[in-house]
Amino acid sequence: MHLSSKTDVLDLQPFEICSIRPPTENYSLTFRLTRNCYWNKCAFCPVYKCGAKFSRRTADEVVEDVQQAKRIDDFLFEQGIGYPVYSEADFYKLQGILQRVQQQRWEAGIIDPDKGGTINSDGCNEIVTDIDDERMQWFMQWFVDRPTLAQCFEHIVQWRIGGGKTCFLGDADGLIVATKDYEKILSTIKRNFPTIERFTVYGRTKTARKKDVKDLLQLQKAGICRVHFGIESGSDDVLNLVHKGEDSRDHIEGCLKAKEAGLSVSIYIMPGLGGRRLSKNHARETARVINAITPDFVRLRTLSVFPYTPLMDMVKRGEFETCSDDEIVDEIEMLLTAIDVPVMLYSDSATNLLPLNGKLPQDKGALLSLIREYKSKDYTERLQYRLRARLESFVGQYGRITRDIEMLLDPLVKGNSIVIDNTHYVEDVILAIYNKLMP
Numbered sequence: 001m002h003l004s005s006k007t008d009v010l011d012l013q014p015f016e017i018c019s020i021r022p023p024t025e026n027y028s029l030t031f032r033l034t035r036n037c038y039w040n041k042c043a044f045c046p047v048y049k050c051g052a053k054f055s056r057r058t059a060d061e062v063v064e065d066v067q068q069a070k071r072i073d074d075f076l077f078e079q080g081i082g083y084p085v086y087s088e089a090d091f092y093k094l095q096g097i098l099q100r101v102q103q104q105r106w107e108a109g110i111i112d113p114d115k116g117g118t119i120n121s122d123g124c125n126e127i128v129t130d131i132d133d134e135r136m137q138w139f140m141q142w143f144v145d146r147p148t149l150a151q152c153f154e155h156i157v158q159w160r161i162g163g164g165k166t167c168f169l170g171d172a173d174g175l176i177v178a179t180k181d182y183e184k185i186l187s188t189i190k191r192n193f194p195t196i197e198r199f200t201v202y203g204r205t206k207t208a209r210k211k212d213v214k215d216l217l218q219l220q221k222a223g224i225c226r227v228h229f230g231i232e233s234g235s236d237d238v239l240n241l242v243h244k245g246e247d248s249r250d251h252i253e254g255c256l257k258a259k260e261a262g263l264s265v266s267i268y269i270m271p272g273l274g275g276r277r278l279s280k281n282h283a284r285e286t287a288r289v290i291n292a293i294t295p296d297f298v299r300l301r302t303l304s305v306f307p308y309t310p311l312m313d314m315v316k317r318g319e320f321e322t323c324s325d326d327e328i329v330d331e332i333e334m335l336l337t338a339i340d341v342p343v344m345l346y347s348d349s350a351t352n353l354l355p356l357n358g359k360l361p362q363d364k365g366a367l368l369s370l371i372r373e374y375k376s377k378d379y380t381e382r383l384q385y386r387l388r389a390r391l392e393s394f395v396g397q398y399g400r401i402t403r404d405i406e407m408l409l410d411p412l413v414k415g416n417s418i419v420i421d422n423t424h425y426v427e428d429v430i431l432a433i434y435n436k437l438m439p
């Protein structure tokens with residue numbers, strides 16, 4: 001049976017989606033202003049290390065994507081998606097709609113690929129495919145410069161279910177895009193999707209520092225509300241070590257300019273990034289930079305060393321010694337103690353051990369108490385806590401305990417409880433779980 005709708009099924013086309021985005025943008029509608037990261041040298045960053053190359057896009061290309069998204073949104077609404085309200089049940093309805101769309105297009109000679117593709121025509125992406133690490137494979141499946149129509153349908157429905165109010169514009173440094181392009185793109189998005197209230201981008205502090213405040217102000221006037229800066233550390237020694245390509249001056253001046261332009265500033269800090277040698281320096285200097293900026297949000301994302309990254313090579317060569325969980329707790333305690341400006345602190349990454357979420361300065365005492373309570377436990381109790389916390393994060397990400405983790409846990413299970421007698425083995429289990437968590 002053919003679908004009847006005002007929108008011609010044959011006119012539907014996929015648009016480019018940003019897979020890499022802040023956790024707060026998981027339900028956002030996304031458009032790609034650029035592809036991937038032009039810097040791509042940060043030693044700890046696994047995101048674009050397996051072949052994804054940077055490229056620019058024109059404002060017209062993005063505008064075309066917005067129009068495609070609008071066509072899909074209208075079409076899905078005409079098919080009853082969102083009736084009577086948008087809900088998870090729409091994902092079930094979507095399956096039948098997709099089958100009929102593909103059938104109708106197939107009959108008209110349009111074969112929709114069942115897998116997204118990457119861009120090869122201009123030599124852009126040569127994605128490495130024989131990767132043996134699960135987390136890296138997960139990253140790789142995100143690099144879909146040519147998503148399928150099905151992926152675009154799901155993206156729109158997910159955004160609608162999430163309330164339809166937010167939009168993220170990617171990829172890694174949205175601030176390199178010309179202000180006039182933003183004006184054109186944002187006005188098109190607002191016209192086509194008037195329910196959107198918040199537009200956000202990732203930015204590099206070096207780019208923000210080089211801009212005039214009036215440029216950033218124009219960006220804010222065009223509609224951008226918040227910039228997410230991955231500052232990682234305030235220590236120049238740490239930033240040098242990991243080839244961040246930015247220093248603490250970039251961080252401070254870039255973020256201050258963004259704030260002066262009325263943009264909300266959200267910064268990402270990476271506990272553990274200095275390794276054992278620079279841990280204290282990392283905590284002290286990061287607090288200094290936070291105090292100089294007074295960002296609106298500070299988000300903790302504990303270091304996880306990924307395969308295929310320069311940092312993993314440094315670890316293998318003995319040039320970087322990772323901190324233990326307990327050392328990272330000490331580092332965060334030092335950082336938190338030294339922050340003396342009002343900020344919202346979030347621990348919204350699966351790699352973090354302690355749930356340190358709160359408003360500073362009001363909640364500082366309570367957050368430090370949480371840290372001290374953890375530190376007051378004996379080693380076995382801390383192991384139990386760490387194992388439980390990592391398992392909870394694992395279930396949060398994967399939805400269940402998978403067979404491989406179950407097998408690792410088997411020797412520890414006695415009756416209904418987990419018994420910590422072989423502490424070396426438990427450390428190995430915790431590490432194995434941690435190495436499966438996505439930051």
Ligand code: SF4
Nearest residue numbers: 037040041042045172
């Ligand atoms: S700038 Fe961001 S995306 Fe690019 S390599 Fe560094 S951390 Fe990764």
